[in-house]
Every structure is written in C-alpha cells, then in structure tokens.
Amino acid sequence: MxxxxxxxxxxxxxxxxxxxxxxxxxxxxxxxxxxxxxxxxxxxxxxxxxxxxxxxxxxxxxxxxxxxxxxxxxxxxxxxxxxxxxxxxxxxxxxxxxxxxxxxxxxxxxxxxxxxxxxxxxxxxxxxxxxxxxxxxxxxxxxxxxxxxxxxxxxxxxxxxxxxxxxxxxxxxxxxxxxxxxxxxxxxxxxxxxxxxxxxxxxxxxxxxxxxxxxxxxxxxxxxxxxxxxxxxxxYDVAPVMPPREGSLPKASIVFGYIGTISGAVPLKEIVDGWALARGRSPLVAASKLELFGHLNHTGVPHENVVAVMPRFAEHGISYGGPLLRDEVNRKYGDFDALLLTFGAGKYITGGKVYEYAATGLPIVSVHDPMNETSRTLAEYPGWRGVRSMSADDVSDAFIEVAERAAVQSEEERVAAREWARRFExxxxxxxxxxxxxxxxxxxxxxxxxx
The missing domain is CATH 3.40.50.2000 (Glycogen Phosphorylase B;)
Incomplete structure (x- = not known):
C-alpha cells in the first residue's frame, strides 16, 4: 500500500x-x-x-x-x-x-x-x-x-x-x-x-x-x-442483570416497561387505546402499570402525535420517566415484569431494542405492524405475543395475554428465555x-x- x-x-x-x-x-x-x-x-x-x-x-x-x-x-x-x-x-x-x-x-x-x-x-x-x-x-x-x-x-x-x-x-x-x-x-x-x-x-x-x-x-x-x-x-451488547423473582405467584399486579425513543412513528394512540380497554377487561391489567422511558423524538422535541396522547397517561396508569443513560438502562429492566415493544409500521423495520428486550427473559408484547420483520425475529421467543392487528380489541387482547404470562413466570422460565436469546449477543x-x-x-x- x-x-x-x-x-x-x-x-x-x-x-x-x-x-x-x-x-x-x-x-x-x-x-x-x-x-x-x-x-x-x-x-x-x-x-x-x-x-x-x-x-x-x-x-x-x-x-x-x-x-x-x-x-x-x-x-x-x-x-x-x-x-x-x-x-x-x-x-x-x-x-x-x-x-x-x-x-x-x-x-x-x-x-x-x-x-x-x-x-x-x-x-x-x-x-x-x-x-x-x-x-x-x-x-x-x-x-x-x-x-x-x-x-x-x-x-x-x-x-x-x-x-x-x-x-x-x-x-x-x-x-x-x-x-x-x-x-x-x-x-x-x-x-x-x-x-x-x-x-x-x-x-x-x-x-x-x-x-x-x-x-x-x-x-x-x-x-x-x-x-x-x-x-x-x-x-444486544450487555445482557441486563435481572434480579431473581421473589414473592408468591401469580402476582396481583405487574409493571410493563418500554425503553426507547418515542418518535412520531410510534403508534402511541393505539397503545393507549388498547391498554385502556385491557384495564376495563382484566382486573390484573387494571391493577398494573405501564412505564415509558426514552427521548421524545430523535431531536428531543416531542412530535404532535405524542403530545396529543400524553394527557391521557395519568388516568390509565401510564407514566413517562424521561430518557435514561446507557448505564441506567440495564438496571431499569430489573424493575419490570413484562416489556412493551413498539415502533412505526413497515415490514423493513427491526428495532434495535428487540435483541436487548429478549436478553431480559421477560415476556414481551409487540404492538406494531404484524408484518414487521420483528415478528419473524421473536416468533419462537418464550413469552412473546404480537398483535393480530392494530385495533384496540387486538392490542387489548395482547396486553392481557402477556400480563397473565408475566404474573406466573417462574425464575426457571425467565432463565430459559434468556438462554434462548443468547443467539443475539x-x-x-x-x-x-x-x-x-x-x-x-x-x-x-x-x-x-x-x-
């Protein structure tokens, strides 16, 4: 040379x-x-x-x-x-x-x-x-x-x-x-x-x-x-360190978590509509919480679609905790019982969080276009459930099913799910x-x- x-x-x-x-x-x-x-x-x-x-x-x-x-x-x-x-x-x-x-x-x-x-x-x-x-x-x-x-x-x-x-x-x-x-x-x-x-x-x-x-x-x-x-x-880069499950099963309430950018492409209205409907249908979901973390849009300025929906958060047990630094992310996963995976529609999308989510071993509900490439990636992941459509009824059904799985997930099941996800290191x-x-x-x- x-x-x-x-x-x-x-x-x-x-x-x-x-x-x-x-x-x-x-x-x-x-x-x-x-x-x-x-x-x-x-x-x-x-x-x-x-x-x-x-x-x-x-x-x-x-x-x-x-x-x-x-x-x-x-x-x-x-x-x-x-x-x-x-x-x-x-x-x-x-x-x-x-x-x-x-x-x-x-x-x-x-x-x-x-x-x-x-x-x-x-x-x-x-x-x-x-x-x-x-x-x-x-x-x-x-x-x-x-x-x-x-x-x-x-x-x-x-x-x-x-x-x-x-x-x-x-x-x-x-x-x-x-x-x-x-x-x-x-x-x-x-x-x-x-x-x-x-x-x-x-x-x-x-x-x-x-x-x-x-x-x-x-x-x-x-x-x-x-x-x-x-x-x-x-x-995923570093597998989250998940604390062992403690207490009796099934749990009376669970915490769903989302970590990721909340852009205008995220179907936030559909998520809130489906979550609200699930709370009316399921005592378990009604007693549970949905916690969102991440930057509001890629520029830090929230999209109008997000601004329009956020006032409904409090009445439906949803909270927004702001962005997390990298070394805070793995610790935060330990506070959740199940995860919400969501992003814009399109068969060409595979969100980067998919792999990190799987590394937790937690049950995952996917609220996004069913034709998304993520559905193929997680099809065999223990505890994954994708929506059949983006209607409130189908989003509600998915939330309820994953909540019920999370309520009874044993430590052995969580470890097995993490082991399955090692292919994504x-x-x-x-x-x-x-x-x-x-x-x-x-x-x-x-x-x-x-x-």
Whole structure:
C-alpha cells in the first residue's frame, strides 16, 4: 500500500467511519460503538472518524456513560462538521442567518447538495475525505467500514479504494433510497442519489444490511451485486442483570416497561387505546402499570402525535420517566415484569431494542405492524405475543395475554428465555465477520490492495 511505513504494530488497521459515535445518544450509535470495539478486541488497530463532541453535547444530546465504554485502544479523529440543523447556538450565527434564516438555510442546502446529495450532511464530504487521506498517509489502512446513515460516511472508504485499493464495507443501519415505513422509493431511478449508491455498491467489498427484507429490496435494485450483500443483524451488547423473582405467584399486579425513543412513528394512540380497554377487561391489567422511558423524538422535541396522547397517561396508569443513560438502562429492566415493544409500521423495520428486550427473559408484547420483520425475529421467543392487528380489541387482547404470562413466570422460565436469546449477543453477530474480513483482507493480492 501507499503511505508511510506502518508502525511496529503489525495488526491490521481498520478505519471506521461513523458520524454518530459516542458521546452521541442516537439510536444507531450502539451498533457503531459495538462494531469498533469488537474489531479492537479481536486483533485490529482501529481509527474512528466521527463528528466533534460538541455536535452532540450542544445539539442532538449526549450520553457520556457510553463514551466511557469505548475501547481505550481506539484512536478517535473528530472531523469538523457544520450544518444548520445542528447549529443551535444563536450567538454564533451570522447576521445574514439571524435576519433571513429561511434564505440562509436555502443557500446552505444548495451548497450542501453540490458536495454530496444528502441533506444536512453532504457538506461534510471534503473534510471527511481529507481526514481519511491523512490517516492513511500516517498509518496505511487495511480496511474501511462506513456505517450509515448518514450515507456520506461511505465516502472515505470509496476514496481510499479508488486512490489506494483499500477494500471497504458499507454497513447500512437504515436505507438511503427505501422508506422503511412505507416501502416506497425516496429518490428517482437514475437520479443523483441512485447513481451514487450504485457507484458505492459497485466498489464495495461487502455491503451489510440489518435484516433480510432490506437486503432483498437492494438485491432487486442491484441484482448484479447480490453476492456481496449480507445480513448482519443487530444484537444486544450487555445482557441486563435481572434480579431473581421473589414473592408468591401469580402476582396481583405487574409493571410493563418500554425503553426507547418515542418518535412520531410510534403508534402511541393505539397503545393507549388498547391498554385502556385491557384495564376495563382484566382486573390484573387494571391493577398494573405501564412505564415509558426514552427521548421524545430523535431531536428531543416531542412530535404532535405524542403530545396529543400524553394527557391521557395519568388516568390509565401510564407514566413517562424521561430518557435514561446507557448505564441506567440495564438496571431499569430489573424493575419490570413484562416489556412493551413498539415502533412505526413497515415490514423493513427491526428495532434495535428487540435483541436487548429478549436478553431480559421477560415476556414481551409487540404492538406494531404484524408484518414487521420483528415478528419473524421473536416468533419462537418464550413469552412473546404480537398483535393480530392494530385495533384496540387486538392490542387489548395482547396486553392481557402477556400480563397473565408475566404474573406466573417462574425464575426457571425467565432463565430459559434468556438462554434462548443468547443467539443475539452482539459479539456472536459480529465476531464471524471480524474473522472473515481479516482473512479476506490478508488474502487480497498486493496489486488489489495497493493500486
């Protein structure tokens, strides 16, 4: 490879690119954090390209406890990033932006899309590519992994491949051209986004997707690249430590818990309607509670759909406890008897919480589109019950059935459920790929690795 001679440390060097990396508190940060850590623990030197800490601490929100769990061997390079959506300090605004914000944002977006066709993130391209080139010049890179969204995270891998033959992996946590809720295309065939995605996939060594429906959709769009497309599911990072069940069974009341972002896509009205109906039908549910924890929407500003329903919480035994830090999450699971799993409709969705929920061993009620990919994932999980439809009657039936299971669940049953869920340990998901990529990179002919 080109670049200066590498150090005496002969381990392969991974360049990992993630705009959202600790201390980000975004939902996708856990996959980025865990993937970089997995490579660092399994024989790789890892350099991470990410956004400045201030992007998260001053704008989107931060989880400093997760930042403390980054493998100390990882080198973090924070690349300057500036976008209107994340610049909330009005004292730093120019006079032009302060006096005519709509015009200023319009002009900025035009410049942004000129660099790369991705709103809010496209202007990051020059700084990101320059950082990748510097890293490679200082210490030659053997493999690049970019995780998206944003999709601009794929460009360092593409640039190092084009200029130096460094293989790269595209890790799609979401989809660029597919609306995972509606199943519709988000950009026209032959447009700028379509051309860029085809170009990136064509050059990639591997392309990862979090579930099979999303992979299958991309295979339909790019059948000539099907062999390089893989499913690398999410998983849980640390199994919650669940206290042993105490007291006599059945329990007279239980606590349902939800931990996750409460976005506008969450069917909160259907949940409240079904829960309220269940309380009228079941003395057990009437004596029970539903506790919700998490950020209100991805930006921290609650969606109008959520605001409209929250006034009904108190009368129906529902409480909202706010967001939890990463090190608080596992402890909170110990306060629940059953879990509520919910997110927006769409067969392409597999929420990241699915795997962590299963690791608790608690009964789970799924209140979401029955065609969701999660229904396949948890179909054989002991104690899982999905709704047959999103009607109040069917949501009520599901709540009642899971409440009755939770009331009589023994410690042995909970342990058995946790053991079933071990297949979703993040290390089990990632380790085969860490090993495979190390072998594949090492076996590439020199002419392919160093153009």
């Amino acid at each position: 080109t670049g200066t001679p590498r150090s005496a440390d002969h381990r392969p060097h991974l360049l990992y690119v993630a705009w959202g990396y600790p201390p980000s508190r975004g939902s996708g940060v856990y996959r980025a954090w865990a993937t970089a850590n997995a490579f660092a623990r399994n024989g790789w030197r890892v350099t991470v390209l990410t956004a400045p800490r201030e992007t998260f601490t001053m704008s989107t929100g931060a989880d400093l406890t997760l930042e403390q769990q980054v493998d100390p061997s990882i080198r973090i390079v924070r690349v300057p990033f500036n976008a209107p959506a994340f610049a909330n300090d009005v004292t730093a605004w120019s006079r032009w932006r302060a006096e005519t914000p709509e015009l200023w944002i319009w002009a900025h977006q035009r410049r942004n899309l000129r660099d790369f066709p991705e709103k809010n993130y496209g202007s990051w391209r020059p700084a990101l590519e320059a950082a990748a080139r510097r890293v490679h010049a200082e210490d030659p890179v053997d493999l690049t992994i970019g995780t998206a969204n944003p999709n601009v995270d794929f460009l360092p891998g593409y640039v190092l491949y084009r200029e130096h033959g460094v293989p790269y992996v595209m890790d799609n946590r979401d989809a660029w051209q597919l609306d995972i809720y509606s199943g519709n295309r988000l950009s026209p065939k032959g447009g700028a986004v379509d051309r860029w995605e085809r170009r990136l996939i064509a050059g990639a060594h591997r392309v990862w997707f979090v579930n099979r429906p999303i992979r299958d959709w991309h295979v339909e769009q790019y059948p000539e690249f099907a062999e390089k497309m893989d499913v690398v599911e999410n998983g 993040r290390e089990r998901q990632l380790l085969p790929w860490v090993t495979r990529l190390a072998d594949e990179v090492a076996s590439l002919p020199v002419k392919e690795r160093s153009k």
